[in-house]
Amino acid sequence: MPLHYIRASARSAVLRGSIAAGVLVLGLALGAGSAAASEVIVGLVTKTEVNPFFVKMRQAAEARAKEKGVKLIARAGKFDGDNEGQVAAIEDLISAGAKGILVTPNNSSGMLDIIKKARDAGVLVIALDTATDPADAVDATFATDNFEAGVQQGAYARKAMGDTKAAVAMLDGTPGGTVDTFRHDGYLKGFGIAEGDPSIAGAAITNGAQDKGQIGMENLLSKNGEINAVYTINEPAAAGAYAALKAFGKEGEVMLTSIDGGCAGVRDVKDGRIAATVMQFPYKMATMGIDAVVEYAATGKKPSGFVNTGSVLITDKPVDGLDSKDTAWGLENCWGD
Template sequence: MFKRSKRMVALGAAVIAGSMIFTACSGGSGSGGSGGGDAIKIGVVTKTDSNPFFVKIRESAKAAAESEGAELIALAGAFDGDNEGQVAAIENLVGQGVKGILITPNSSSGILNAIKQARDAGVIVIALDTATDPEDAVDATFATDNKQAGVLQGKWVRAALGDKTPQLAMLDGTPGGTVDTFRHDGFLEGAGITEGSSEIVGQADTNGDQTKAQTAMENLLQRAPGINALYTINEPAAAGGYEAIKSAGLTDQVTIGSIDGSCTGIENVKKGIIGATVLQFPAKMAEQGVQAVVQYAKDGTKPSGFNDTGSQLVTDKPVDGVESKDTTWGAENCWG
């Protein structure tokens, strides 16, 4: 009874969210899909509807749908990690007759049954930003190669330390998250550090939240005041970590790397709050996903496999052996 009740609450929330952010685009100009001149319906389900990264995905999907004469229905989880809300959203979208669903999964495995039911109903499902586990649970994935993004962050941080032995703190995201794992492992590979090495002096989960990251960093610095390198899962975590480092008077001691590429994050690189960040391209994920659904609706061609939408290290402190762009370029290509 409890699980059924929880699903009904989540479904109600998804329906409400959908009515708030539903966008109808060029109603009669779509081709294929629904027949009779009706626009192709495309659903997008993000982890939340407030994070600037997912706002950019939604906005870019809307613009791409408009350019194709398609109709976009956008839903989201109520919070980061709301798998039930995303399951309900998929069921909602299938009921509305969408041709394809673009999703940034909160849980790479918890969403699999709902995705299978959608695909069995003839809906193509494309993962954006976050791959499912296994990857072939969806028709295709359009995302950053998050392990490579982590490698870039790790290479820069290690090179920026020069001859200093790393005393590394790691502000991770959500335990078990696919993106979190790839970025964490990629950073260690790029920095030439193995899991469990004595060079790692502290780790904490932050869920990518600035306030949680600040508290976590304060605690880590109390236990390991010699920290000189900081891995962060994203730029809000980096900003929180910096505040703790600043309060401790250690801004000249700690080298901070991050991943995201938001305009706020790029500005923080320019200010020296973050040493370097790896910029992602959420607009490309959304645009390519929409185009793939439209193509499928028109002629049945399905996308497949992992499609890397790219990443770019941005810093005003370049290091040998790591290709980078400066914050002027970053400001021209950032999002949010």
């Protein structure tokens, strides 16, 4: 065989090998791209990163996302009430290609535009814990019935106090959120009074924080030493209220109640700092949210409306007419440390 023919054949073989290798590399690249394109991204945007309720929600979402084989991107506001931070987080999640976004809105009406933008882009949006206003701004809401939880708290306080004349302090959360409004109104309903009733001794904004709960309670006690019942938006605020009551020497004289069901709060009930709390289930909200996004990604089916994730009254001093569980049950079912 002539030498030039051998060289040409060799060059042809090398060329064929290079083309085949190129096709293989391209195929692998396309396969990797398809895998990346098919990855389901779920966004979780909570009010803060430090509140034990939202910590548990994030942990539950992370665990469920791992189990379901989807990618979770978790973001949060810098503080309770950081509406702008949550809006920016959702913007980022839309850009990242999230298939679904789970959000606990800091302001129930302040995120409507960004939620609409997400839904218009084909993103499933589910509110967790806190409903939007209007409620149908999102595809669905998975949350505690916060009005009913407030009713449970107020009804317990009134029944446990018997015929004692009430002087009630209201330690509210953050204005503009449906959770705050529903729990506040529910407590009044359960207690059997209306807004403006003379038995309401005063109110303070706590943003659900322990330090602000203590300051608010101290200010209210300074104005009215007859306070004998305290509504609190959550257990951190209740812990602050207890510290203030103790400083005033009134810790054993006031009907202090709350809502949350965190392990620290249940221990406060067990130790007698709080008379009762209403447990809610953040892990159930998060798990159901992840499942809904996974189903939407697979089938296009969307959840709708309000789904009540439940609430349970926790106390070691039950009253007639109200269903409750004791702190032993509470410690088995609580969340947080």
